[in-house]
Amino acid sequence: MSKHFPKSVNKLPLQIIIYLFVISGLATAGVTYYMTPKYTRVGYAPVQPVPYSHAKHAGELGIDCRYCHSNVEKSGFANLPTAQTCMNCHKIIKPNSPLLAVVRKSYETNQPVPWVQIHRVPDFVYFNHSVHIARGVSCVECHGQINQMEVVGEAKSLTMGFCLECHRNPAAHIRPRDQVTNLDWKASSEAEQLTMGAKFVHDWKVNPPQSCSGCHR
């Protein structure tokens, strides 16, 4: 009787099953790593019409975030500055710089500077800047160290998991209200942050919603 199949074929079904596990594991790892916002969105730093440096203005010069994003305490939407805001200084400082040509044109013609939006959550997410600012959530929590960015890029994933991490444990993230726009501020220690945070949660009655309708309407 001749051998139609080599003996090793007996192991083949088991080997195939093992390989299926391996390949599905790899596929799961790949999708988790490459198809989530931590890979697809974090690091998105589009080329802007004006090479504005936050590292220069907010970091080195120490201009407060609210000088330009002036409605962030009053409105759900953190506004981009008007060209007039830039011209408050740039009428006199570097008035003829070619880098500022777009801003000057906007100031003269009343047409907005075509900034490219970086951070954008889907329309079914109702994020309100002012309530977060008012409860001691710093800009840095969601936007990263903008004051060190020459070109602004998305620093955090801004996924629902990201939001819930803080909504479930606000004490670890909130800070004194006068330090909200100080992006370099840190509590002296982690324990200090938790004690202080717990106090703020109590005093300010911080109760971040974890129900669906808190953020989705």
Next chain:
Amino acid sequence: MRNVYLITTFLVVLTLSVLGLRGGYFTKSPIDVFPDTLFPGMKFTSKVRTQGGFSFFSDGRSDRLPPSGVVAYSQPFRGDDSVLYLGKAADGSWVRGYPASLKVDLAFVQRGRERYTIYCSPCHGNVGDGNGITKRYGMGATPSYHDDRIRNLPEGDIFDVITNGKGPAYQMGGYADKIEPKDRWAIIAYVRSLQRAQLGTINDVPAQVKTELGIK
């Protein structure tokens, strides 16, 4: 079977080398795993968004400029308190002192300090001497608050400067869009305290603080 694993390894290495690791910077629009073209209206509806685009209007923007004659909700209207909103008394002269509806207390001055630090200190400096950070970059003409001309300005006049700006060709722009009228008054109160502080003598220091500082 060995070949299958080799090919798999090759594919993994290929994916890693093409897609790289997390944490890099890129300028192209992010890839959407569930793009709007496949799932229209799921993430982004066709609503008008703040400071967004809107092709319906010829200038392509969603934020509309108010038609002429329209008074915005937050702006003063005829018959409103002219002292609070314009810094002017009934006869049109600049008022001295503060609007009657505002309580000038420590919290008010502290609010003024906070607003001053955000909006004024870049040019006028933290103590109001005109040596803000912008001076190093060529902002030359910022005056000091600590000369008699400005010390003697009526509060209403200062209010008007914050609101509408000042100087030839409005070198200082108006801050009406950034600072609410009440906050403008708070800033004035803080500026007054800065001016007072420059004229302080040792006799103004409270006795208790003197001991703490080791001053006799």
